[in-house]
Every structure is written in C-alpha cells, then in structure tokens.
Amino acid sequence: MPSSPQYVIALDQGTTSSRAIIFDDRAQIQGCAQREFAQIYPQTGWVEHDAMEIWASQRATLTEVLAKTGMSPTDISAIGITNQRETTVIWNKHTGRPIYNAIVWQCRRTAEICEQLTADGLSDYVQEQTGLVIDAYFSGTKIKWLLDNVEGAREQAERGELLFGTIDTWLIWKLTEGRVHATDYTNASRTMLFNINTLTWDDKLLKALAIPRSLLPEVKASGEIFGYAYLGGSGIGLADKEISNNGGKVAIAGVAGDQQAALFGQLCVNKGMAKNTYGTGCFLLMNTGLQKVRSQFGLLTTLAIGAQGEVNYALEGSVFMGGAIIQWLRDELGLIRSAEDTEYFAGKVSHTNGVYLVPAFVGLGAPYWDPYARGTLMGLSRGANRNHIIRAALEAIAYQSQDVLHAMQQDAGIALSALKVDGGAVANDILMQFQADISDIDVVRPTLLETTALGAAFLAGLAVGIWQNTEQLSQMLIQGQRFTPAMRQSQRETLYQGWKKAVTRSQHWENTADRPEET
Numbered sequence: 146m147p148s149s150p151q152y153v154i155a156l157d158q159g160t161t162s163s164r165a166i167i168f169d170d171r172a173q174i175q176g177c178a179q180r181e182f183a184q185i186y187p188q189t190g191w192v193e194h195d196a197m198e199i200w201a202s203q204r205a206t207l208t209e210v211l212a213k214t215g216m217s218p219t220d221i222s223a224i225g226i227t228n229q230r231e232t233t234v235i236w237n238k239h240t241g242r243p244i245y246n247a248i249v250w251q252c253r254r255t256a257e258i259c260e261q262l263t264a265d266g267l268s269d270y271v272q273e274q275t276g277l278v279i280d281a282y283f284s285g286t287k288i289k290w291l292l293d294n295v296e297g298a299r300e301q302a303e304r305g306e307l308l309f310g311t312i313d314t315w316l317i318w319k320l321t322e323g324r325v326h327a328t329d330y331t332n333a334s335r336t337m338l339f340n341i342n343t344l345t346w347d348d349k350l351l352k353a354l355a356i357p358r359s360l361l362p363e364v365k366a367s368g369e370i371f372g373y374a375y376l377g378g379s380g381i382g383l384a385d386k387e388i389s390n391n392g393g394k395v396a397i398a399g400v401a402g403d404q405q406a407a408l409f410g411q412l413c414v415n416k417g418m419a420k421n422t423y424g425t426g427c428f429l430l431m432n433t434g435l436q437k438v439r440s441q442f443g444l445l446t447t448l449a450i451g452a453q454g455e456v457n458y459a460l461e462g463s464v465f466m467g468g469a470i471i472q473w474l475r476d477e478l479g480l481i482r483s484a485e486d487t488e489y490f491a492g493k494v495s496h497t498n499g500v501y502l503v504p505a506f507v508g509l510g511a512p513y514w515d516p517y518a519r520g521t522l523m524g525l526s527r528g529a530n531r532n533h534i535i536r537a538a539l540e541a542i543a544y545q546s547q548d549v550l551h552a553m554q555q556d557a558g559i560a561l562s563a564l565k566v567d568g569g570a571v572a573n574d575i576l577m578q579f580q581a582d583i584s585d586i587d588v589v590r591p592t593l594l595e596t597t598a599l600g601a602a603f604l605a606g607l608a609v610g611i612w613q614n615t616e617q618l619s620q621m622l623i624q625g626q627r628f629t630p631a632m633r634q635s636q637r638e639t640l641y642q643g644w645k646k647a648v649t650r651s652q653h654w655e656n657t658a659d660r661p662e663e664t
C-alpha cells in the first residue's frame with residue numbers, strides 16, 4: 146500500500162506580509178494564506194512594525210491555510226520558519242508583550258550610534274568577527290536604541306526580565322508559548338553581535354553596545370528541532386491543555402533568515418552557487434562553502450546552510466530598494482495601479498530615453514554603503530514620459546543587482562555561469578531580460594517562485610526525515626525559464642556608465658549640516 150503523503154507548513158514572515166504555505170512531500174504547494182500588516186513610519190527614515198500584529202497575522206495565516214486545505218495539525222509533520230532578518234523585537238518574558246514596536250531592518254534611526262562605533266575604531270573588528278559593516282541595518286544598534294530610549298527598559302534588562310529576538314525568535318517564542326527562546330545561525334549572523342568565526346555571541350561587541358547577555362537567544366543549526374508549536378485541534382495557542390498524543394503538537398524543525406532560506410530553496414548549497422531575490426529589497430547571495438571570504442568591495446560575509454545542514458559562509462550584497470521602488474510608483478506617484486502594470490507601460494518603449502532613477506530613498510546598501518544618499522531622477526528631457534520613468538525604475542533594480550554581482554564575482558574570484566532568481570518581482574519579463582542584458586549572464590527563473598518558503602520547508606522536512614538529502618530535493622525542482630543576454634557590449638557599457646554617473650549624483654546628499662532650517 147502506498148504510504149500517505151506528508152506535509153510541511155512554511156511560515157514566511159516578510160517585511161510587508163506574513164504567509165503560510167503547505168508543501169507536500171513532492172514539494173508541491175497544497176495551500177497558501179497571506180496577510181499584510183501595517184508599515185509604521187513615525188519619522189523620516191524610521192520604520193517600525195507592531196510585533197503583536199505580526200504574530201496575529203502569522204497565526205491567522207496558519208489557521209487559514211489549515212482551514213482552506215481541510216487539514217488538521219495532525220496532518221502536519223513539521224513547521225519551517227523563515228523571516229525578514231535584522232528586524233528587532235524586545236519583549237518582557239513574564240507578560241510576553243513587546244516593550245516597543247519592532248524596529249525594522251530598513252530603519253535608519255541608529256545611524257549616529259553607528260558613527261560612534263566607527264569613531265571608536267570598531268570597523269575592522271566588526272568586519273573581521275561578524276562579517277558585516279557597521280550600519281543601522283543590523284540588529285545590534287537597534288537593541289541599544291531600545292534599551293536607551295524606552296523608559297525603564299535598561300533596568301528591566303539588567304534584572305533579566307527582557308528578551309531580544311529577530312522575528313524568527315519572536316514567532317518561536319509565541320508558538321511554543323514562551324518555552325523556547327532560540328534563533329538559528331543565519332539570523333544570528335545578522336545582528337552584528339554574533340562572531341562568525343567562533344559561532345558564539347561576541348562579548349566585545351555586547352560590551353561596546355552595553356547589551357546584557359541575558360537578552361540573547363540560544364543559537365541552533367537551521368535544520369534541527371527547536372521546540373513544539375501547540376496548534377491544538379481547532380486553533381493555535383492551546384499549550385495549557387494536556388496533549389496526550391502528537392495531536393496538535395508540531396515540531397518547529399527548520400529556521401532560517403529569508404535570504405538564506407531562499408539560497409537553500411534554490412539548492413545553492415555548494416561553493417560558487419548564487420541566487421538573487423527580488424522582493425522589497427534585492428538580496429544576492431553566493432555560497433562560499435567553508436571558506437570565509439572577506440570582501441574588498443563592500444559586500445557582507447554571512448552564514449548560510451550547506452548540503453548537510455552544516456554552517457557555510459556566504460557573500461551577500463543587499464539592495465535596500467528593489468520591488469519597493471515599484472510600490473513607490475504605485476502608492477506615491479500613482480503612475481501605475483498594480484506592480485504588474487510596469488510590464489505593460491515599460492513595454493511601450495524600448496529604452497528610457499536617457500532617464501535614470503537611483504532609488505536611494507533610504508540610502509544605498511552594497512557596494513556603496515552611503516546612508517546619506519537619496520533618491521534621484523536624472524537625465525530628464527522634454528521627451529521623457531511616464532513609460533520612460535517606469536522603465537527606468539525597473540532598470541534601476543537590475544543596475545543595483547549588477548553592482549552587487551560585479552563586486553561579488555571579483556571578491557569570490559568566481560565567474561558565475563548563470564544567476565538563479567526568485568521573489569515577487571521576477572514575474573516581470575522585462576526586468577529579467579534587462580538583468581540578463583546588463584549583466585551579460587543567463588538569468589534562470591524557477592517554476593516555483595516561493596523559494597524562500599520552500600527553503601524553510603526543505604530544512605524542516607529534512608530534519609524530521611521526510612526527505613533524506615539535497616540530491617533527493619534537486620530531483621523535485623523543475624527548471625523554469627532562462628533569459629539569455631541579447632545586448633551589444635558597447636550598448637551595455639554605455640548604459641552602465643550612465644548608471645554609475647547617476648549614482649554619484651545621488652550620493653552624500655542628506656547631510657544634516659547642509660539642511661536648510663525648518664520653519
């Protein structure tokens with residue numbers, strides 16, 4: 146008799162929405178539920194989320210996907226969690242309530258703390274021990290800000306009453322009803338507090354930021370059992386009820402930051418394999434195996450996951466505004482009604498008519514790392530129209546990815562034969578073709594675009610024995626579409642030079658000393 150199928154739920158907690166996806170043991174999606182939640186912008190450059198709303202939205206998707214598929218928790222073999230990284234929550238371990246909103250990875254409020262760390266001569270130490278550059282992007286300075294600015298927080302922290310977590314840790318804590326305070330290596334490596342050489346929290350950095358060690362979670366491998374979520378018979382959060390069999394008690398068996406999960410979901414588990422994810426931001430990661438590459442070009446060294454689930458190193462280039470620039474065209478300029486419209490309008494013209502859009506709205510990430518850069522629209526002439534601007538926005542996503550790709554290939558000394566891609570914006574064929582053209586590389590889009598969730602599901606399924614190894618996983622992945630370069634080299638060079646010129650115009654713009662007095 147054939148054995149009955151097994152299922153894994155992946156919880157994909159992203160910057161703009163929470164998703165729950167059920168995969169079967171053939172890696173086929175059985176059901177999906179998604180909830181958006183509020184983006185909170187209290188001041189220019191500040192971004193927050195309500196951590197309770199994140200939990201509520203994630204819990205709702207979990208309940209909904211079970212209801213939609215007619216499954217009960219006993220049908221689920223494991224849960225995988227993947228999350229927006231760096232976003233920082235601190236909560237009281239007795240009440241289970243956050244002391245403040247979550248500070249989101251995009252938030253720039255701690256730029257001054259970073260300047261102080263740099264002035265204190267910590268740049269080299271941070272790069273050598275954490276693989277990162279000192280930047281407001283990472284969790285460390287966000288924790289310090291919370292402890293210094295939320296009334297009574299530091300005293301509570303000293304008394305051991307507070308816990309810190311990235312969103313994976315927050316969800317694990319909630320799903321296990323406060324039993325487990327843990328994270329995985331990939332998320333820990335985004336805090337600027339984790340030593341990627343020793344794989345432990347770094348005492349020198351904790352001291353520099355005055356962060357008590359008691360706040361920090363235990364760090365585990367990405368593919369192991371973290372604890373059990375009590376999904377109960379009819380809902381979530383029934384931990385207090387006696388559960389005699391496995392009914393309702395599901396292993397949380399895979400945890401990874403979303404970019405590392407996507408890398409694993411694309412099976413980039415060996416040295417020299419890379420993927421680019423086009424979501425709110427763009428994140429290009431290359432697995433460098435057991436070799437820790439120190440970037441000469443402003444890329445990050447971060448932790449990833451190898452074929453056996455072991456810790457690998459990766460190079461990463463992060464672009465802050467990827468698909469988000471499309472949201473801006475839609476929400477702030479009203480040039481389009483939906484992200485898909487960009488393909489229609491950009492397709493009406495074959496070039497941007499000399500227009501460049503540099504989306505440095507929250508500064509520039511790799512390889513520039515300029516928190517003071519700001520968005521610019523360059524090269525406008527009387528003939529420039531909305532189609533050109535929309536096309537320039539799409540091209541900007543590809544140019545920024547090319548900046549990172551170029552730096553990465555130089556750092557790693559590896560020329561990629563193809564770029565694997567995923568994320569919401571890869572649905573756009575014009576963007577994909579332009580990426581292939583400007584980077585002179587084959588761009589390979591999988592059939593299943595949910596590679597982030599798939600990566601978390603793979604990790605969890607491997608940990609509980611649904612799958613045996615990554616070779617078995619590779620047989621289930623179906624290759625999708627390949628975009629091949631079709632641009633003359635001279636044209637490529639001219640266009641790219643224009644982009645570099647536009648970037649220099651956007652840099653070092655926001656300098657408080659230059660700002661006119663506000664009246």
Ligand SMILES: Nc1ncnc2c1ncn2[C@@H]1O[C@H](COP(=O)(O)OP(=O)(O)O)[C@@H](O)[C@H]1O
Binds near residue numbers: 159161471569
């Ligand atoms: N057809 C499209 N063309 C261009 N951009 C798109 C398209 N569809 C979605 N996007 C962009 O992709 C992003 C959503 O991708 P997703 O992977 O869901 O992001 P995240 O996980 O960061 O929330 C949005 O910023 C949206 O503007």
Ligand SMILES: O=P(O)(O)OC[C@H](O)CO
Binds near residue numbers: 402
């Ligand atoms: O939520 P996403 O997909 O935009 O990913 C956010 C990144 O993890 C931030 O580092």
